[in-house]
Amino acid sequence: MEFTQLTLQELLDLQKDLQSQFDVIKQANLKLDLTRGKPSAEQLSLSNSLDSILDAYFVLQDGTDVRNYGGILGIMEARILGSKMLGTRPDEVLAGGNSSLALMYQLINFAHLHGLQGPGTSWQAEAQQQQGQVKFLCPVPGYDRHFTICEFFGIEMINIAFNDDGPDMDKIEALVATDPLIKGIWCVPKYSNPTGHTYSDDTVRRMAALGNSAGANFRVMWDNAYVVHHLTDNPPRLLNIMEECRSKGTEDNLIITGSTSKITFAGGGISFLCSSRANIDALETHLTASVIGQDKVNQLRHVLFLKDQQHLLDHMQKHKQILRPKFDHVVKVLDAELAGKGMGSWTDPKGGYFISFDSLPGLAKKIIALAAELGVKLTPAGATFPYRQDVEDTNIRLAPTFPPIDDLDQAMKVFVVSVQLASVQQRIQQL
Ligand SMILES: Cc1ncc(COP(=O)(O)O)c(C=O)c1O
Incomplete structure (x- = not known):
């Protein structure tokens, strides 16, 4: 009662x-x-064999010695693993260190302060010209660390409510079409943190189309942290957003992230950022100022341990x-x-x-x-x-x-x- x-x-x-x-x-x-x-x-113990898996095997088929410097995009074997997990082509993947959150932060940092598509394309510069403020759409409730990144960069956040099939797309489309300083949206499309939503096909298609109506340099931050983290034998389907973007010509507007944090070791996994070749190239150049290469040793451990999508x-x-x-x-x-x-x-x-x-x-x-x-x-x-x-x-x-x-x-x-x-x-x- x-x-x-x-x-x-x-x-x-x-x-x-x-x-x-x-x-x-x-x-x-x-x-x-x-x-x-x-x-x-x-x-965590399910992945303990990562520890000894290399057994002094350090050289890749192409001759790369993973113990040495180099390879900002990560080793190709790890990029292939990420591409299968997140539904893109291997050349559209950057395989990184132990945190996809760090990649999201680096991406926002780059887009906000420097510009993903060359000088003059930064969000901050555009906001200054228009005497406005950079804004992000935030489906709520959502992942606190996404909001922390926006707060850190002074990006204004706009709450978006959820419907049964994902965030309120009518509201999102209306806002994006009228305010060019809305530069992105945070999405956790599968098993959203914390609501558990998986976006419907229609929601994914409409998200993929946003790049065509939004202002310049708009990005859908597609944080697919729980893409393979099923609790049932019949997981709901999530449409492949990269393919949807390809068909609409909006690949530049899409940033997909994911990691093995909750597959292997949360503190010692590998991460992925997938996007158009143009964005990946720009990010590689940008990261060159801060890093000489990824932890290829750990990437190889993961490749040997997880092997392929079926083993994963x-x-x-x-x-x-x-x-x-x-x-x-x-x-x-x-x-x-x-x-x-x-x-x-x-x-x-x-x-x-x-x-x-x-x-x-x-x-x-x-x-x-x-x-x-x-x-x-x-x-x-x-x-x-x-x-x-x-x-x-x-x-x-x-x-x-x-x-x-x-x-x-x-x-x-x-x-x-x-x-x-x-x-x-x-x-x-x-x-
Ligand atoms: C939605 C979401 N994205 C990203 C992360 C963190 O991922 P990573 O460990 O790869 O930095 C979490 C962790 O809780 C999460 O819930």
């Missing part, structure tokens, strides 16, 4: 009961963390076997304790690293504070929004991947008690 149908006396009794559950849990002095989407130690997908099955029970458990507790009560809604994602919970308006901060009082750390309220401002104060990102399932169980018990207590307290105050 919806809790709003309870009488004041019933609510007061319920509050008392929840408060005593809260007090009992508090005695346990828990110390649990559901904040960041990190792989668990068990997942087989390896991801092992991750799924570890992760599926954790996600199922979180959803089971939410369903058992909150379903039908009208105290919030949550996702049951088909892949990725997060479950997104929306509380009643005005309660996310309160719920997070209550959980913290019981020793459970949750991602700070607002973290999933630009400027850390969730105007409705509803979104809470749950990250079930890292803790062992027993810890997760305890943390979820804390969470559902906190949600119920906050909701009941708010309701009593409103009556």
